Amino acid sequence: MVLISAGTKEDCRWELPDDLYYHKKDHIWARVEGNLVRMGLDAFGQWAAGTLAQMRTFPAGRAIRKGHAFGNLESGKFIGPMRSPVSGKILEVNTEVVANPSMVNEDNYGNWIVLVEPSSLEEDLADLPSGETAIQEWMAAELQEFKDKDLLNCD
Amino acid sequence: MQQVCPKMQASLDPVIPASCKPAWEKARANFDNRVFFYAPSIKRYETAAYQNSSHPFFIPVSVTGGSCQLKCEHCRGKILKAMHAARTPAQLLQTGEQLARRGGEGILVSGGSRLDGTVPLINYLEAIRALKKLGLKVAVHTGLVDERLAYGLAEAGVDAAMLDIIGLDETIESVYHLNVAATEFEKSLKLLCQSGVKTSPHLVLGLDFGSIKGEPQALAMISDHDIWSLVLVVITPQPETPMAEVVPPRPAALGKLFIKARGMFPRVPILLGCARPAGDHKTETDALALKSGLNGIAYPAEGIAELAVQLGLKPKFSEHCCSLIFQDEINDDGAFKQLASR
Numbered sequence: 294m295v296l297i298s299a300g301t302k303e304d305c306r307w308e309l310p311d312d313l314y315y316h317k318k319d320h321i322w323a324r325v326e327g328n329l330v331r332m333g334l335d336a337f338g339q340w341a342a343g344t345l346a347q348m349r350t351f352p353a354g355r356a357i358r359k360g361h362a363f364g365n366l367e368s369g370k371f372i373g374p375m376r377s378p379v380s381g382k383i384l385e386v387n388t389e390v391v392a393n394p395s396m397v398n399e400d401n402y403g404n405w406i407v408l409v410e411p412s413s414l415e416e417d418l419a420d421l422p423s424g425e426t427a428i429q430e431w432m433a434a435e436l437q438e439f440k441d442k443d444l445l446n447c448d
Numbered sequence: 449m450q451q452v453c454p455k456m457q458a459s460l461d462p463v464i465p466a467s468c469k470p471a472w473e474k475a476r477a478n479f480d481n482r483v484f485f486y487a488p489s490i491k492r493y494e495t496a497a498y499q500n501s502s503h504p505f506f507i508p509v510s511v512t513g514g515s516c517q518l519k520c521e522h523c524r525g526k527i528l529k530a531m532h533a534a535r536t537p538a539q540l541l542q543t544g545e546q547l548a549r550r551g552g553e554g555i556l557v558s559g560g561s562r563l564d565g566t567v568p569l570i571n572y573l574e575a576i577r578a579l580k581k582l583g584l585k586v587a588v589h590t591g592l593v594d595e596r597l598a599y600g601l602a603e604a605g606v607d608a609a610m611l612d613i614i615g616l617d618e619t620i621e622s623v624y625h626l627n628v629a630a631t632e633f634e635k636s637l638k639l640l641c642q643s644g645v646k647t648s649p650h651l652v653l654g655l656d657f658g659s660i661k662g663e664p665q666a667l668a669m670i671s672d673h674d675i676w677s678l679v680l681v682v683i684t685p686q687p688e689t690p691m692a693e694v695v696p697p698r699p700a701a702l703g704k705l706f707i708k709a710r711g712m713f714p715r716v717p718i719l720l721g722c723a724r725p726a727g728d729h730k731t732e733t734d735a736l737a738l739k740s741g742l743n744g745i746a747y748p749a750e751g752i753a754e755l756a757v758q759l760g761l762k763p764k765f766s767e768h769c770c771s772l773i774f775q776d777e778i779n780d781d782g783a784f785k786q787l788a789s790r
Contacts, residue, residue, distance in 0.1 A: 347730075443546075
């Protein structure tokens with residue numbers, strides 16, 4: 294587990310499991326489970342978005358592409374797409390989470406969003422941060438960008 | 449009795465239903481074919497049609513931080529917590545200086561209310577004047593005002609004053625916990641308009657625990673004054689507030705009010721503001737707003753800009769606060785209003 298923190302506020306602490314892979318900009322995590330990939334929103338992503346109000350995803354059976362939307366989100370601080378870390382086909386949508394997206398705010402790693410059958414997993418994972426060092430480097434840059442944009446209200 | 453657009457027709461189908469036509473035609477007769485979409489940087493916004501910069505550009509600041517003495521049923525100060533805090537005039541000025549250095553263009557000065565419905569703004573007038581000298585646009589959520597504050601805001605050069613108008617005394621008491629009559633809000637509106645501040649009253653549709661009650665009265669009150677824009681927002685249940693489980697008015701009910709407002713304010717820009725329920729409700733509401741001839745929408749739902757084009761409108765996107773429509777998109781001397789008065 295990688296613990297990232299910023300400022301003095303207690304809620305500015307984020308846990309990012311080092312065995313997951315991450316979409317760098319949209320903070321979508323990908324967990325490899327045998328031949329499948331489960332996806333959800335990482336801790337920083339749910340913090341940055343605020344309370345999730347609405348979520349839509351493509352239905353099961355739909356092909357998705359790495360870097361392209363598999364759904365979208367609306368929250369207190371964000372309206373926009375959720376882009377996939379991997380290409381493949383959606384096998385299952387967590388309909389309970391889609392119907393009650395604030396469940397992601399409560400447990401963002403337990404409350405996954407979609408289960409995907411990947412089509413080019415090894416290639417897709419190659420440039421995604423995973424493991425302690427890569428996650429720390431990625432998040433350091435991400436925090437700096439948020440700070441530069443005055444979006445990191447942590448003191 | 450006005451009819452509302454049937455639900456099916458109010459979707460993304462690019463057809464103006466018969467019941468919406470008078471409002472649509474009124475808008476087309478009094479305004480050109482532009483429709484204004486807003487995505488201020490308080491939210492990261494990305495749809496197929498537009499992506500905002502997500503840099504601080506037009507930021508909300510609360511002069512009371514997260515505190516509000518009224519603790520209204522629908523908010524409990526939660527909306528303030530998302531704002532930058534500037535609890536002293538010096539902090540407000542410092543925030544503005546930082547914003548200007550980073551290329552930002554404007555500030556919404558807001559704050560929690562005191563128990564009498566006023567916002568402690570009087571000591572901020574000098575700082576606001578200084579913000580204007582920095583070249584920033586300044587919009588202010590005023591709360592109830594007295595003559596001193598209304599004229600002080602005008603002298604400080606604020607670009608827009610915003611004030612919620614509530615039509616019924618009982619709603620003011622039950623939601624705002626405020627023991628004043630609806631006429632007190634109208635008095636404040638009158639003072640602001642008389643002072644020369646460009647005033648943009650706001651109306652929260654469904655404020656009374658999700659029911660449409662005093663909205664027609666509020667529109668009638670507003671119609672007696674020389675306003676520069678009218679912003680309609682929709683009650684949006686906030687978690688951990690007494691209204692968390694409230695059901696907002698259905699889009700069809702909102703559509704009736706859009707049509708009514710367009711009819712009452714044929715030459716005033718009417719906007720659908722930031723606050724409204726998300727998801728299908730939003731898509732349907734936004735589509736109705738377009739088809740009822742409203743002039744602009746903040747954070748439009750996915751597909752709405754495309755619908756506007758299909759309806760023959762010309763979308764214009766901006767990262768400013770939507771209430772500044774009258775100066776923001778045209779020029780700074782009220783040309784929108786002149787356009788509307790032709």
